[in-house]
Amino acid sequence: MSNNYQIYFDCGFSKLRASAVNKNDLSKVFYKESKFLFDHTELDSEIQKIITYLEKNTNEYIDDVNLMIDSSKTLSIGISISKKIDESKLRQEDIQFLILDAKQQILKNYNNHNIVHIIINNYKIDNTNYDYFPSDVKCSFISLDILFVSLPNEMIEYFKKFFFNLDISINQITCSSYAKARNYKDDFILNKDLSFIDMGFNKTSIISYVNNKITSLNVLPIGGSHITKDISKILKIDLEQAEDIKLNFNKNNNFSNEKIFSLDLIHKIIFARVEEMLELCSQSVKSRLAPKDQHKLILMGEGSKIFENQLMNKIILGSNIDILNEAPKNICQSGFKLGMRLNKQEVVVVPKKQTKQGFFEKLFHLFD
Numbered sequence: 001m002s003n004n005y006q007i008y009f010d011c012g013f014s015k016l017r018a019s020a021v022n023k024n025d026l027s028k029v030f031y032k033e034s035k036f037l038f039d040h041t042e043l044d045s046e047i048q049k050i051i052t053y054l055e056k057n058t059n060e061y062i063d064d065v066n067l068m069i070d071s072s073k074t075l076s077i078g079i080s081i082s083k084k085i086d087e088s089k090l091r092q093e094d095i096q097f098l099i100l101d102a103k104q105q106i107l108k109n110y111n112n113h114n115i116v117h118i119i120i121n122n123y124k125i126d127n128t129n130y131d132y133f134p135s136d137v138k139c140s141f142i143s144l145d146i147l148f149v150s151l152p153n154e155m156i157e158y159f160k161k162f163f164f165n166l167d168i169s170i171n172q173i174t175c176s177s178y179a180k181a182r183n184y185k186d187d188f189i190l191n192k193d194l195s196f197i198d199m200g201f202n203k204t205s206i207i208s209y210v211n212n213k214i215t216s217l218n219v220l221p222i223g224g225s226h227i228t229k230d231i232s233k234i235l236k237i238d239l240e241q242a243e244d245i246k247l248n249f250n251k252n253n254n255f256s257n258e259k260i261f262s263l264d265l266i267h268k269i270i271f272a273r274v275e276e277m278l279e280l281c282s283q284s285v286k287s288r289l290a291p292k293d294q295h296k297l298i299l300m301g302e303g304s305k306i307f308e309n310q311l312m313n314k315i316i317l318g319s320n321i322d323i324l325n326e327a328p329k330n331i332c333q334s335g336f337k338l339g340m341r342l343n344k345q346e347v348v349v350v351p352k353k354q355t356k357q358g359f360f361e362k363l364f365h366l367f368d
Contacts, residue, residue, distance in 0.1 A: 014201035019332035076217035117149035177205035183334035199303030224303035
């Protein structure tokens with residue numbers, strides 16, 4: 001049984017990553033990642049390899065894991081909801097009632113999604129705003145500003161199926177981009193307004209914070225695979241060779257024993273798509289901010305590795321953009337830290353154990 005270790009599985013489209021973290025000694029961490037996946041035909045075997053590795057090194061049988069998932073169909077929905085209290089002392093039950101009411105509204109309108117994060121950005125009690133749930137406060141009127149982050153049911157069920165076939169149940173489900181942004185945000189404490197741009201294989205997530213509060217999680221259906229496909233189509237080569245060119249295009253122009261490609265043409269293909277991606281991200285950020293806001297952008301994710309190429313300085317990023325050197329192990333640890341951190345703004349979604357029929361009901365509670 002996996003009693004001493006928390007297992008976090010980051011289920012990316014192009015790569016799987018997993019960490020086993022000892023709950024009693026956080027210095028004991030085992031990490032394993034899959035090979036690069038162009039598709040998921042080998043997903044089952046790659047999951048099995050990672051599970052076998054972790055069980056061997058932890059000396060524990062793994063029967064449950066925590067999933068970290070991203071999708072181009074991820075949604076963040078903001079909602080404000082209020083209630084009259086009749087001059088009584090505010091209770092957590094009053095807050096839970098409002099959250100349940102808002103949650104039902106979301107599920108009614110987005111019944112093909114599963115809520116994985118509930119974040120309360122503001123408690124307005126009478127005419128006073130609070131960042132966190134205030135204790136011993138009497139009020140006649142309360143309003144909550146809540147941000148719901150949800151993942152598509154089909155994506156969750158897709159990955160649950162693989163683990164269920166291995167007799168492994170799912171504990172917590174986390175949006176990977178949100179977990180990483182929440183973790184890395186602590187490294188930018190001087191910036192109250194910033195956005196993390198997480199460039200993946202098939203999508204790019206933009207997680208924005210204003211005054212240290214998350215305001216949106218927007219996802220664009222464009223990522224590193226689009227650059228690979230552009231190279232493959234224009235140069236008339238397979239995707240595997242195109243991916244290699246994308247990652248190594250500054251080293252030399254002899255990428256094949258049969259063909260020698262124009263380095264200048266490769267630059268133009270890559271730069272055109274990257275500039276388009278950055279412009280779309282910039283537009284997404286600006287659409288959510290007042291013009292006067294000075295917003296910092298942080299690039300991260302597997303797709304951002306292309307910016308490690310010295311020739312990418314031909315693209316003017318601007319002084320308000322940083323590139324995060326993201327160590328692979330930090331991805332799964334972000335999920336672990338989010339699960340262990342007492343974040344008073346977030347309602348904790350607590351899943352019941354998965355049964356043979358696949359029943360997966362969620363409850364929640366508030367941190368005191």
